[in-house]
Amino acid sequence: MSEHWTTADIPDQRGRVAVVTGANTGLGYETAKALAEHGASVVLAVRNTEAGERAAARMTGDVTVQALDLTSLDSVRTAAAALRSRLDRIDLLINNAGVMYTPKQTTQDGFELQFGTNHLGHFALTGLLLDLLLPVPGSRVVTVSSTGHRIRAAIHFGDLQWERSYSRVAAYGQSKLANLMFTYELQRRLAPHGTTVAVAAHPGMSSTELARNTPPAVRVPLTWLAPLITQPPAMGALPTLRAATDPAVLGGQYYGPDGHSQVKGHPRLVTSSPQSHDIAVQQRLWAVSEDLTGVTFPLTPARQHPAHSA
Incomplete structure (x- = not known):
């Protein structure tokens, strides 16, 4: 394997089935495209199926489309039922879709849009599909987080849905912190089974549509700096692809770019914030997520732990 991991290092994926959320554009598109090119049967789980079909037509290999709107638990359940009816196994579930810095909005179920889409929608989907992964040795759940999990981020149990006040940056930080906490707690619960692992990744700063809601005060200087601090989606997808396919990956690991401040570069093992490792908060978030979604795994x-951070 080369010192700088690229798609050339992806092992043969023939015989593997991958479900990638938000795969019609950006990071998800590049992730799905690379997996299909290496032989995987790939399902693009997308809100806009027409865009999904256009994306699938640009890919080489076995690529199909499944309607999935993460802002609706009804849609998540319908999509999971459809996938269960057409698939007898899933090797890779890649929780990639997301929204960032949106104005205050709610999902169809009344959840704050970023928390509801980025965390709760994927939590529910994973729980509803997990028994298609558990019998498959080497199967993985890869959830895409962000360096935003460090920025004004906390799990606000007293106001998870930001009903009293709203900060689009802090709400995004909460959702991305939740992605990591979900990964770590899921891995702890998967460990006794020995077949499936949970891994996280982040893309650094990639030039995708995700940033379209960035506040003007941030977006304007970023426009000038973009050539220096961002990378193409194909590079941003590499940490996810490594987390999904590198045989050396272990459950509970986190992959991101190897460049300065992890904004760009080739994928390597990275660390997340100390608070993301707080087991008590992870377990509380898991219980709350089960209550909010009605999905149990x-x-x-996992055994209950006292408050802890590492």
């Missing part, structure tokens, strides 16, 4: 709960 076919796993034995």
Whole structure:
């Protein structure tokens, strides 16, 4: 394997089935495209199926489309049922879709849009599909987080839905911190099974449509700096692809770019914030997420832990 991991390092994926959310554009598109080119049967799980079909037509290999709107738990359940009816296994579930810095909005179920889409929608989808992964040795759940998990980020249990006040930056930080906490707690619950692992990744700063809601005060200087601090989506997808396919990956790891401040570069193992490792908060978030979504996982709960950070 080369010192700088690229798509050339992806092992043969023939016989593997991958479901990628938000795969009609940006990072998800590049992730799905690379997996299909290496032989995987790939399902693009997308809100806009027409855009999904156009994306699939630009890819080489076995690529199909599944309607999935993460802002609706009804849609998540319908999509999961459809996938269960057409697939007998899933090797890779890649929780990639997301929104960032949106004005204050709610999902169809009344959740704050960023928390509801980025975390709760993926939490529910994973729980509803997990028994298609558990029998498959080497299967993985890869969830895409962000360096935003460090920026004004906390799990605001007293106001998870930002009903009392709203900061689009802090709300995004909460959702991306939740992605990591979900990954770490999921890995702890998966460990006794020995077949499936949970891994996280982040793309650094990639030039995708995700940034379209960035506040003007931030977006204007970023426009000038973009050539220096951002990278193309194909590069931004590499940490996700490495987390999904590198045989050396272990459960509970986190991959991101190797450049300065992890804004760009080739994928490597990185660390997340100390608070993301707080087991008590992870377990509280898991319980709250089950209550909010009505989805429970076919796993034995991890042993309860006192407050801890690492």
